[in-house]
Amino acid sequence: MSEEAVVAKKGPYGVVVEKGKTYWWCACGLSKSQPFCDGSHKDTGFEPVKYVAEDDVMVAFCGCKRSRHMPHCDDTHISIKEEDINGDDET
Numbered sequence: 001m002s003e004e005a006v007v008a009k010k011g012p013y014g015v016v017v018e019k020g021k022t023y024w025w026c027a028c029g030l031s032k033s034q035p036f037c038d039g040s041h042k043d044t045g046f047e048p049v050k051y052v053a054e055d056d057v058m059v060a061f062c063g064c065k066r067s068r069h070m071p072h073c074d075d076t077h078i079s080i081k082e083e084d085i086n087g088d089d090e091t
């Protein structure tokens with residue numbers, strides 16, 4: 001089980017959502033269908049976050065998986081360092 005989600009992208013994914021449609025935002029960072037869940041979280045302990053579109057609009061979904069307002073980008077990605085993206089503790 002991972003402690004931190006994988007940084008899928010150091011920035012948001014802009015997606016035009018459809019009013020009334022349900023989306024599942026990938027929280028683990030492993031999905032191949034970013035920013036949405038493809039089931040890759042199974043062994044991680046993470047669960048996708050449900051998002052129901054209230055309008056036909058462009059939404060900036062968090063790609064770094066560190067947002068405090070997930071599934072939305074809140075600019076937390078700006079403070080992410082390269083070592084956080086790699087996810088290793090190498091010295």
Ligand code: FES
Pocket residue numbers: 009010011012013061062063064065066067072073074075076077078
């Ligand atoms: S992409 Fe995660 S906070 Fe912006």
